[in-house]
Amino acid sequence: MKEVVQLAEGWSLGYDGSALPARVPGCVHTDLLAAGEIEDPFLGLNEHDVAWVGKRAWTYSRHIDASDTSAQRYERTDLVFEGLDTAAVITLGDRELGRTRNMHRTYRFDVTGRHGGLHVEFASAYDEAETVRAMVGDRPNVYPEPFQYIRKMACSFGWDWGPTLVTAGIWRPVRLERWSTARLAQVRPLVTVVDGEGRVEVQVEIERTGQGAGRRLYVQASVGGARVGTAVDGDRATLTLRVPDVELWWPRGYGDQPLYDLEVTLGEDADGAGERTLDWWHRRVGFRTVGIDRSADERGTGFTLVVNGVRIFARGVNWIPDDVFPSRVTHERYRTRLTQAVDANVDLVRIWGGGIYEDHAFYDICDELGLMVWQDFLFACAAYPEEQPLRGEIEAEARDNVVRLMPHPSLILWNGNNENLWGFRDWDWEPELAGDSWGEGYYLGVLPRVVAELDPTRPYTAGSPWSGSWDHHPNDPGHGTYHSWEVWNRQDYAEYRANVPRFVAEFGWQGPPTMATLRRALPGERLAPDSPGMLHHQKAEDGNGKLNRGVARHFLLPEDDFDRWHYLTQLVQARAVAAGIEHWRSHWPECAGTVVWQLNDCWPVSSWAAVDGDGRLKPLHHELRRVYADRLVTLQPGTDGPILAVVNQTAQPWQASVTLRRVQADGAVLADEVVDLTVGAYAVHRQPVPQELVPDAASGKEFLVADEGDLRSVHFPVTDKDFGYPVPDYDVTVASVPGADDGSLDVVVTAHTLVRDLLLQPDRLGPEAVCDTGLRTLLPGERAVLKVKGAKETGANAVRAALFCVEPA
Template sequence: MKDTTPLDQGWSLHHEGNRLPATVPGCVHTDLLDAGLIPDPFLDANELEVAWVGRRDWTYTLELPAHGSRHERTDLVFDGLDTAATVTLGGTELGSTRNMHRRYRFDATGLDGELKVAFTSAYTEAERVRTLVGDRPNVYPEPFQYIRKMASSFGWDWGPTLPSAGIWKPARLEHWSTARIAEVRPLVTVDGSTGLVELHVTVERTATGTGRPLTLRASVAGALAEAVLDGDTAVLTLEAADVALWWPRGYGEQPRYDLGLTLADGDDLLDTWQRRIGFRTVELHRTPDATGTPFTLAVNGEALFVRGANWIPDDTLITRVTPARYRHRLQQAADANIDLIRVWGGGIYEQEPFYEACDELGLLVWQDFLFACSAYPEEQPLRGEIEAEARDNVVRLMPHPSLVLWNGNNENLWGFRDWGWEEELKGDAAGADSWGEGYYLGVLPRIVAELDPTRPYAAGSPWSGSWDHHPNDTDHGTHHSWEVWNRQDFAEYRASVPRFVAEFGWQAPPAHATLRRALPTEDLAADSPGMLHHQKAEDGNGKLNRGVERHFELPTGPGAFDRWHYLTQLVQARAIATGIEHWRSHWPHCAGTVVWQINDCWPVSSWAAVDGDGRLKPLHHELRRLYADRLLTLQPADRDGAPRIALVNQGAETWTTALRLRRLDADGRVIAETTAELTAAPRSVHQLPVPDGLLPADGSGKEYLVADADGLRAVHFPVPDKVFAYPAPEFDLAVEEAGDGAHDVVVTARTLVRDLLLQPDRIDPAATADRGLTTLLPGERTTIRVHGVTGTPTAEQVRAAVFCVEPS
């Protein structure tokens, strides 16, 4: 049987002639932090103070004693090296690497002594490749498209510039004889209630194992298969009767089954392989219809409106992301009623615990291949690396039932057409036909079709499906909506109905306690030095301020920052609500939204719903409402100009409800009211026009509309907040013990109180609240449960953490 020796202890990092203790898996930055040699790059402007780290070469060493293995072969295995490295053992060079996204295996039989992994600076390697292949367009001034490394480690419009180096995944010695299992590709499908597994197996043999008949045995859900292997490859087929289907969350359960494989030489067990799989089908409907080209995912034959979010690396120093942290962050996504996570192409193929958590939680995974926002050369040495990387990761990830889509790139096809690349590349003979298209429309779909035909492939996001249409055409395929936020008010989301919105978003700063930790000595202001350093978007604060100014007066004077902080977070939540409510009301023409983004990689002003310290922004609570099975929305105008009410029912049961519709004035007086019994069929949208006499007059600054149904509420104000005649908000507040250390904050409104928000971290940095923005009419009451407060907060402490819309 194969023996494995983990190599996770005793490593050293060599720094300016000094030998430092090193952690494996880990990276240079975390080792230097542990040694106290650099400041925390996430605090203040320390990122700039540690820029030198990414431009140095680094060496890791480990003394390997003679192992005396009884086996014929010893392999040195690295699951991930970041990035350009030379590996030597006992003075013998085993090989070199230039791709952090691949696994590496070196024959180390008979070798011992000093194991050395010498890393070249990522900048040095990238510049070397750029010299070989020539320059290409790039949206950022960093050379990330010339090296197969996490692009966002070189900085992004939400992330710091901290390219690291290190042995970022586990390392080990594997000792084996005769043969080992080298690769397993399970093609998992289902026919009715019968689960089908076609297991493609490749073995590697030693010289003495060549030609020997070996036995492969596989099992899953009571089904067995066996094959005698004379060569190096075999296919085993298993048919498992009466399996339960794996469903995305909200559509059913997520049963999984152990799929096991053994390799034996007679009675001698040589190697084993095991994964947990789920039985389900996935389709991507892209047949043109009367209005364009749909992009509709279907699982087990059920067409979905995707309720998604984009995922970036959860920490720029990615080795700090533990299985528990993956699970917690993905549970936060599930708690927001998200059912799909898009792993964005400027990050990494995430580690196994990420996909295992998605399998368990029923979170569908859209996996980008790792290309983002740049023209990528198609020459060697990159081309061979990219093919090897794609093959490695397709095989690694395909057992996961949560994985439902392979996507070729992020925004590169769009960039070629709209960002000046086409003309720039025409002027460069070397790059005219070498910018990435050959990967997205050639290499990658060929690899997916060969290795994983059970899943659909899309060439890019956005992508209309063909050069016959603009890459970001709203009527064809996937669409990225960035004119809103960059240039337009969020009301402009209602101007179009894309077939699938794969990116859209609005910025806001992180929670107050997160800012205080990241900027511990700063007098916080919207434009204070630390706030600006932790704002990486081009004109980010200008866009934040313009977004606020379209609806509110920008705060000035005492308390201006706290008020600005609240308003920017409020506008973020309202912006995303405007888009999702509009697009969900147009199902099935629009088949999904994937908000940018669920998480952050450090403390920063960004589009995230969960900030860099893991605290929930108001947007997270709003997503929970927006992505619930049942959504009530008031749409002020559709494409025909008629205001309407929409009941969106994504549940499996019919929704019958009593709708109450009220037209009120600013002081809470009911001007007109009606009720109606409404029914929305399963997985459908029921719409009706706002009845005559209920809609506030156009331009009225004194009237608004409220719809209530089954505890859901929608409001419509016909004018921006800054011209509405809000009364000064008045409410009573009480704090009550709720048991188990929790407290209930009870708020009773005496006037209209719009978008009330308790920021629990202002009471205690560890505190959380169970709800976000809430609008109360006069006389209404709400209870906010707060966990994590040390001691009992006073009403005064709580009131200082409560905000709402105020008159201008």
């Protein structure tokens, strides 16, 4: 059996003629932070002060001995790096082992019998990128940074939500592997289901030592009680396992997520017994079928996920690296963030192409939670050269990661790129390129070929957005996947309702982070929308201008009242995303999914995220939980009056009883009606609201309420600033939860007037405080109980100061 020695300890980082302790996995920035050599770049304006870190070379060093007594028991010792960021020269003693130029690959070097100083010398990513640019020529780019010339996490060069913190370092584990005779060089399980029978075709590649050449080996695989083995004379083997009556893996909400242990062992053959085990491989797999229905119909070309034969409306979020220093993202942090996705009723997470192929822990947790994973290949918002040295790196990277990730049942789609096909057509790239390569050969050639060869069990799409071919505009809402950014950039969120795309793979609206996050990130700053720290932690072009215009379309923009501005910008973010999702969900099956930009942040920043950079929930997160619930009642504006849409995303019919009320601003009910209806499984019911219940827009004082049990939707026919709101009047009582000593409170709000979009910001009661409730609209006489945990401030006055709602203009 082979021996593995992790090399996590004993590293140093060369710095100005001396050596600092280095942590592996890690990066230069985290090592400098730990040594007190730089200030936290997430705080204040410190990002500017550490720009020099990414512009110089760095060396990691330690001693290794691959010739010690333990190593001598084996024929071969390999040095394995799971991730090097990025352009590096590796030497051991006086011998160069190799050179790397790709953050997204694994590297293996034979160091048998060698010992001495191990040095990993990293060039500046800027220098490497400029070297490649000089070789292949200029290409257009959305941002003024050279990320398309180096196979590195693109967003470390900055994005419209991220800082420019260009990293270097050994960002994933490094180890010594000692082995004899042969090892499992690659295991590819192709997992399918045929007529209720689970099948795993295990493709095995074997590497042999010189002494192992010509020896007869034995490979055995087992899963779900099935076991099969075969003798191997060469370096490849295929084993097929069959599991009758297999339990299917389902996305969350559709069934359970049973996982099966798949084990592969390699041994020397002794009369077929595989007497001495040489190597062992293990992964958990799940049995399911997955595809995309891209059929053409009278409305265009569909894009509907189909899992185990069931067509699914995808309730998705986009995922960016959870930290600009990804080595800091632990298994526990992955679980926290992905559980937050589940708590928002999300069932699909798209890993965006400007980030990384995440750690196995990410996909393991998605396997367990039933979160479908859409995986981009790592290309985003730029024209990518197709010449060497990049072309060979990109194919090697794709092969490495397809094989690494394909065992995970949660992985349901490979996507070629983010917005590059769209960029070529619409962003003036074509004339600038003048015939130069720009990545099309990757997205329509190399990548689909690699997926078809290595992982034919999963679908591939060339990009997002993509209409399926050049016969249609790449971002045509009637065909394939669609990105909706005109609304945030130039229009009111009501314009989400102007069309019904087949699948909305990106859309979103910005909002600031929570107040506790702002106070931590901007210590000592007098907060204002345009204060220095706020502007620095706003990376979008004219981001604050767009935030302000979004508010001003509905409310009077506050002056010299940051708390009010903060509430209204978070409110508009939540309302905007909800408006899009409710509209598009109400048009299932024509629209088959929405993927919100974005779930998470990589640092404290004003952005489109539902969970801010410190992991705190913004109001958007609570609103996602409402609009992504299995059952949804929504009132949609229509040409001749509001439409009642009732969405049922469960396997059982829904006998719904919806109470409609036409209400005055003072709470008087002008008309009401109970609508009893049946919504089929995985179906939507739409019907016009009766005319006598349609609020009079001209009055500016009427609105419509739809209630079904705990579900509520409200429709105001005019903007908030044009509506005759009363001054909100409500009582607040606070009660500690009996027996709880963790700051748990029940906050009871009793409304005496209409109270629209009541919000408790729990972090104002303590930085770790959370609330179970987001935005709530109460009618006169109604009562809401808001459950808070982790509060430090528990008095009624403090609680009242943390409560916000819509006020009259």
